[in-house]
Amino acid sequence: MTVLVALPVLLPLLAAALSLIVMRSPRMQRLIGATVLTAIAVIAGALLAEADKHGPVVLQLGGYAAPFGITLVADRLAALLLLTSALVTLAVLIFSIGQRITDYGRQTASTAFHPMYLMLCTGVSLAYLTGDLFNLFVAFEIMLASSYVLITRRTTAERVRASMTYVIVSLTSSLLFITMIALVYAATGTVNLAALPEKIGELDPGVQTSLGLLMVVVFGIKAALVPLHFWLPDSYPTAPAPITAVFAGLLTKVGVYALIRTQTLVFIHDESWTVLLVVALLTMIVGVLGAIAQNDLNRMLSFLLVSHIGYMLFGLALFTVIGLAGVILYVVHHITVQAALFLTSGLITRHTGTVSLHAMSGVAKAYPLVAVLFALPALSLAGIPPFSGFVAKIALLQAGAAVGTPAAYAVTAAAVLTSLLTLFAVTKIWVGAFWGKVGEPHPDPDPTDEVTVGTGSTSKGMLVATGGLVAVSVLIAVFAGPLADMSERAAADLLDGGAYRTAVLGEAGGD
């Protein structure tokens, strides 16, 4: 059973190499990608069932016992997110294969895409499963390095500008990450996440706080917390739709995951953390106001993404079981919904030939299916019952009210306000894009550019992929009960930490 933990990392890594070898055969590349991602989803499901029943599944790599070797750990949270991510990456892969076939026919190969996409999945899986701070850095680098390649493919002047920002900001945060690791190691002498809490607990409170804050900054840049979010709405919208979807769905959420992991496991907080509450409030409000000010569909969705990171931060900042359970539900919901929205935005822009909300109209009449595919995740994002967003938001609001301090109430109020403003923002998209007379598609400004190419044509594959993601988000709402129970158990694990430490370090480390 334990060997299963290594597979979500190993399979895509090997498949990436294989995919590069068979790059002359697009059919093989597609087959490899789809098979491996399906396999990861199945394995993640098995890991989740196992972790839920018997506690975290642990693999000590190379047989070196923790805390000296590298440890892979699949606990409830990691397995749940791994499963969600696998489903989203699979859907996005099908979407981009569909798009590729529609645009260029079956026989053309896009050499770099498949291997890089699989590397991205490797990085994401490793980030979820690793039980070691330095290995987390390596996971981030694998993920980011492949995302650099994906975002800079077929560079136009606009895209090179945006991706430059992205690469430099990400690199800076990675260098801060190394600095943080050096400081943590100098202070404690270990980088194993399970061994750290005890050592950190012995440190001076001032040192503890500064290490904790440095971690918030490092992961905050990746997760795009206000005021560290400026790079995101600038760089994401320039990439092709499927790439943006997977970035928006996964990369920021991996940052959030790292934040949750380190703040609960390594630093033990007994009460809500006001600094983080303030950041959560700012992130929600600034993000959603930024979204309302936009006219570009993708930029608007990117700002909404920033805004909703605030919700996850809110639940984390409370440091209660219900709060964290809400965060876990929210992350699962948001990964699927945000990816679905960006895929739909890809469909819309292919029909209209523009991303400007002023310039498009009448999509609902011309393509009713696209309208449905947009409406469901959009309502879910705004938190309208009975969709998944509602379930996740209500959990967070309850958690906020349960804590009951003035700061918690303030952020709870901001969360409700943000929810309403999100509804306003998606209504703006709806009015701009879907209502009105059916407009003529705008001519492609640059026929060689992949982002706007192929106006007016969508294949079944793309619709099925988007529909699949929307269906997953609806299923999250249908199975909200069991999922909420699972999240609560995962959250209790996180706050307790004992099970994780015992599983990694053996009996001695637990207690």
Add this chain to the structure above:
Amino acid sequence: MTVNITMAVVLAGLYTVGFYLLMQRSLMRVILGIVILGHGANLFLQVAGGPPGEPVFAGSALIEAMVDPLPQALALTAIVITFALTTFLLALAYRSWALLGHDEVQDDVEDRRIREAERRREGMDESDEPDTEPAEAVAGFEAPEASEEVPR
């Protein structure tokens, strides 16, 4: 734990220079900033392992006299990663220079929009005000024409 003052000063210098260069407008300087900051971070990992000592070969020295090998392994990994990413960054910067014809960091899109809106409002108030900064006119990337030998 003893503190190595020389190393501390060198690290402080590297970080300062790195962050200073990161905030420059020329892309080349930004990349140099990343490189220097990377050196700082990697050196920091090394220093985190404590004072120098005997090499780690079983039986060659007393265990107490040996250095901690883990930070060295970490630093080695980090060096490889920063090295690879620096190469990538250089390639990207070259591409940027080939496409845009200059190596300036472009303005933020929101900043440009705000400035444009401001200019339009001013234009409405006193329409005879001449545009003071023609070089910065709208949409930052209508750069001077791209050089001829654009690699494809």
